Amino acid sequence: xxxxxxxxxxxxxxxxxxxxxxxxxxxxxxxxxxxxxxxxxxxxxxxxxxxxxxxxxxxxxxxxxxxxxxxxxxxxxxxxxxxxxxxxxxxxxxxxxxxxxxxxxxxxxxxxxxxxxxxxxxxxxxxxxxxxxxxxxxxxxxxxxxxxxxx
Numbered sequence: 001x002x003x004x005x006x007x008x009x010x011x012x013x014x015x016x017x018x019x020x021x022x023x024x025x026x027x028x029x030x031x032x033x034x035x036x037x038x039x040x041x042x043x044x045x046x047x048x049x050x051x052x053x054x055x056x057x058x059x060x061x062x063x064x065x066x067x068x069x070x071x072x073x074x075x076x077x078x079x080x081x082x083x084x085x086x087x088x089x090x091x092x093x094x095x096x097x098x099x100x101x102x103x104x105x106x107x108x109x110x111x112x113x114x115x116x117x118x119x120x121x122x123x124x125x126x127x128x129x130x131x132x133x134x135x136x137x138x139x140x141x142x143x144x145x146x147x148x149x150x151x
Contacts, residue, residue: 051089069118
């Protein structure tokens with residue numbers, strides 16, 4: 001059985017109707033299934049104002065984005081190793097799920113997996129990197145009984 005990694009969940013808004021800590025932890029751990037030793041990450045759920053501020057400051061892009069990842073470069077000898085932080089913009093996730101005809105939980109799971117993979121060093125800037133990352137996302141989500149988000 002794979003290790004259960006530590007996921008610190010922070011809600012910067014009313015969490016009514018949002019996935020609970022247990023679901024968010026399950027989704028992050030699905031992406032961390034083959035990661036050893038124990039790691040820790042945080043997931044911060046924000047509104048559009050904070051999402052836009054962070055996106056503008058760190059990505060130099062206007063407005064909020066669905067997920068931002070902030071990997072930490074911490075010594076691997078320290079346990080649990082801190083991977084970094086994921087920030088998810090709740091209103092944007094809800095809106096995107098509706099616009100894309102997806103179940104909201106499925107879209108949340110995808111964004112948590114996507115953000116966690118970024119913390120592990122995966123990216124999608126180059127086409128070859130994108131194919132690898134998307135394949136991993138599809139595989140991880142399938143294990144969670146969630147359909148391919150790219151179809």
